[in-house]
Every structure is written in C-alpha cells, then in structure tokens.
Amino acid sequence: MPKKNTLSNTSQGGLGILGIWFPVLSLIFGGCCANVLALEAMVSEAPHSANLFTAAQFLIVALLNLPAHTHWPKGSWFPRLAPRKVPMTRWIGQVALHLSISLLNNVALGYQIPIPLHIVFRSAGLLVSMLLGALVAKKRYATMQIVSVLAVSAGVILSTLSSSSSTSSKGQSKEESYSQYLIGISLLSVALLLSGFLGLYQEKTYAKYGNQWREGLFYGHFLALPFFFIFFRDIQEQSAIYNASQPMQLTHLARGTPFASLSPLIPSMAFPRLWIQLGVNLVTQYICVLGVNRLTGIASALTLNLVLNVRKLTSLVLSVFLFGNTLGPGGWAGCLLVAAGSMMYALSSRTQSPPSSISPTGPPGEKKKVQ
Template structure:
C-alpha cells in the first residue's frame, strides 16, 4: 500500500507543485528567491523536528562534507528559480531541466572517467538536439515576463533577448552544478552509506544563512506577495493574498513531492522510480501547455519528443520493463 500511495503522491505533489510554481511566476516573475527560501525553510523546519529530533540526533555524514554539497545545491536551486525572472517560459524551463543527463554524462566522462555504450551517446545526442531545437525556437519569439508598470518604459526585443540569454546561462549553470552535486553525492554515499532523510534535512538547513545575501530581493517580493489581490481559499472559506496562497501551495506540494520520491527510492527498484519521474515530467509539461496555454509549436513538440525519447533510451526503460515482465511470467510459471 505504501508504494502505490507514494507513486500517487509523486504525481499529485510534483505535478501540482509545477502548477503552483507557474501561477506564482505569472503573478510575480521575480519571486524565484522567495520561492526557494520558503521551500528551504519549510523542509529544514520539518527536518529539525522530525529527522534530527530538535537537534538531538547527530549527523552521520560530516558537516564539512555537507557544506560542499550544500553550496552546490544552493546555487543550483537559486539559479533554477531565478531564471524565471529572465524571460524563461515554463515549458522551456521544464525541457531544459529534463536534459540533466547531458551534464551527468559529460561530468561522468571528465571527472569519473566513465565509458558509456553507444545507446547512451545516442540518447544524449537526441536530448541535446531536442533542447537546442526548443531553445532556438523559443529564442526566436522572446517576450518579457515582467509586469508592465505605469511609469516604466516598454522593453525592446533586444532587451528581452538579452535577458533571455542570461536566463539560458543560469539554467545551464544550474544543470551542470546539479550534475556535479550528484557525483559528489555518490562519493558521500560510498563513504558514509545512504542517509537520504538526513541529507535532505542538512541540504536545506545549512544554506539558510546564505539567503542573507538575497534579503532585499526576498523582502521586496514578500511585500508584493502580501499586497497581492485577495483570494478566497476553497473549503476553509477565508481570504488571503493570492500570491501567498500560491506560495503555501507550492511549498507544501514541493515537500510532498520530495518525500514521495524519497519513499520510492527506498522502497522501489530504480526502474519504477525512473518510469514514475519520467512520466511525471511529461504530464507536467503537457498540463503546462494545455492549461496555461503556453505557446508550443510543432518544433517544440519535436524537441520534446527527442528529449523524452532520449531519456527513455538512456535509462534503458524499455529493456528493463521487458526484463521485469519476463521475470514475473517465469515466476508465475514456476508457481
């Protein structure tokens, strides 16, 4: 019962999280740092109460080792959420992040001296082409995501394109830092063993002081959030600022998403985890396109198909499913 519930929570939590994120970004494109801080604070608070039992449980992985991991996690998280302030539409953001396998392979070759099969190289090539196609097409029609203020001058296409380029750079930096973080996690797990709950807690707790550098930006968008239009909360029957409601929804669903993925990684084989996460990303993308009516041309679809097909090939999803089915059929015959 726990596994089906976790799978359901991954789809519900992660997909709903994307919805709340897009609602937030449409309401205030510059709220990325506020979103990141809120997520970190909530997960750190929960970890302090539950995982560390109010600080009484000592970490099994050294704090010094965590600091390296934390610095990478902080930068990648801030870059990913801050990119929305640079004219990056949600579908492109999701497609770009789905290309993490590219960075993983490149760093795996450079740092770990790994060698891959032809199918792996082919899949990464497909993912790369898919992202390039989507990026080029999106770059051909860049629009400012900033709300127009009465006293501000309208931006020019070149202004919008310049900020969009910076957004692409932010996403690229985040992609490679996340990949490097994954490699470092492998090193830590090999040295200390897997302590996913603890890692989740400390990677969200230790970066909190770093948000001091973003205080003015976070405060500015907190004020905007508090002063946003009031909205009635379903069921409860109270009203609160719209952006605050979206932010609460985003934080809670982010927590549900992370916790559910954690349960899957500890309870299920990698095949199940990969399949669920891949499907979740695809459903989130489709929902973003349909519900929010984001511009999505035939070229975007070609790029999307390349990215997700490449991901399926890289993770060897089809052979693993076939192997799993064959194993289960043999088991039934034996019985």
C-alpha cells in the same frame, strides 16, 4: 480447499499491489504536477520573487526534517543536533552547490524562460553527468547510452531554439526580450553544470559514508538558511508585493476540484493570492518529495525514471493548456526527443553493470529532490 486459499492469496496480492502503487502514483502525479502549476502561477505575477520562494522552500524542508535529526539530552533545557554519520565539512560543500543550483534555476524564471522550456532544459542533466563522469571520474559508457544522451541534448537544443524564436514581453523591444532570454538560458546552463558536479560530490560522499540521503536532505536545507539573510532586502521587497496581491477566499481553492463538497468546512477568510499560491507550492512540494521517496523504496531505478519522465511530460502539457503557453512544432519535437532519449538511457543502463555507468535517474540523490 487449498485452491480456495490460493485464489484468495492471489486476490489479496493484487489488492496489495494496487494499495501500494495507487497512493504513491497519486502523490507523485498529484503533488509534483500541482507543484509546478502553483510555481508558474506565482512566477507569472511576481517573476522576480525567486529568493522569497526559494527561502520558503528551504525553510519548510528543514523544519519538516528537524525532529528526526535532533534529540533532547537529559537535564538540558534545549535540544541538540543528533550525531551525524557524515562530517559537517562534507555537508557544507554540498550546501554551497545545492543552494547555488536552486537559486540559479529559480532566478532564471524571471528572464523570459517559460515553464515548458524550464522543464525540458533541466532534462539535459544526463549529458552533463555523462561528460563529467567521463572526464572526471573516468567512466565508460555503452554506445546506446551515448546515443540516448545525444538525443536528449538535441531535444533540449531544439526546444531552446523554438522558444527563443517566439520570445516576447510586454513593454520590451525584441532585442531586449531576447537579451533577457539569453541571460535566463545562461543561468540554467550554469545550474546544469553545477548539478553535474553535485552529483559527483554526492556519489563520493555516499560511497564513503553510505547512502545517508535523509541526513543530506536535512543538512542540505538547514545549513543553507543563514545564506538567505544576504537577500533579506530583496525578500522583504518581494514580500510587500505578495502582501499587495489581490485577496482570495480560501473557499475558492476547493472550487472545481474533488474537494468542492468540503467548501462549507473551510473558513471564509481572505488572504493575498500570492501567499496562498506559495502555501500550495510548499505543501505540494512536500507531497511530491514524499511520493518520489516512497517510489524509490518499492521500484527499480528504471521504473522510477520512466514514471518521473511521464510526470514531467504531464506537467509540461498542463502548463501549455492551463496557462496558455505556446510550444511550436519544434518545441514538441524537442520534448519527444527528450522523453525518448531518457527512456533509451534507462533501458540501456538496465543492461549495464553499475560501476561502468551513472544512475539512470541522474546524479546520486537527485531522485530525492522537488520534481
């Protein structure tokens, strides 16, 4: 009788683990990969609409987190923001950095930066975090950590040079295309540097006030919304481009997917294709964030880093094959160096004491963002 209970418990334990991991991995690989593909579909047709979809992304995250950070006082006609655990001045500084990084990364897509390179280049954040940690925070790193970060950097440089050699654009000369490419790389480089400073800023905030990432997620998006009024005219012009895009039936979204059988239940309505793609991007972004946050609660930092690296490589491969992007031998070699270096860093960080090294997933709070 006891043996039967043991087997039953083991079986239930295995099913329990499967029941936890399968939904989480489905959210990450389904949501994050679909998010990248929807973004690339938009950028390929409207490459200069970064302000529009960045504003939409900030708005949807702020709205989804608003109920958890507001309360309705008795006798009041309007809700109010709930008491904060972190001073508003700290969040304002984070907003300035976060908004700048998001805009720079998104705007770079309009300057001859292919999505595969965009994915690989942003992996160089480990190098920036290490340099700033050593120079600003006076941190020390193990030899294996340094070697792994150098491998990531070499991979990024190799992929960048490989992409630059094949840069071209219709209606532009080779010199004009290369100039556009250099602008895009410069924007991504500045964004990487600011990401490193954001990581240190968040690290100090969380060290003093606790790991208030939910509060940071809300205020980091909510307080940034007024800044988009500066780009109101550009957002208005890009909205007109979205409105003029080719209409698409909503039923087409389910074709070729496991949800094809649900097509009869979807209204036979047509909307501009770019707006539909933006809607898919926003939904999948939320799913991606939900999956990453749930994984953070059940897995170690090492497991989190490895899963997200595999997810990034999956997004890159899908981008190459589904959108016809070219990635030569140098580009693929760079991707492998980035993946190997990231995994080496995660393994080396596992054996180091926390005070002497930065998080293997990058700056604090980074794992809570849209992958």
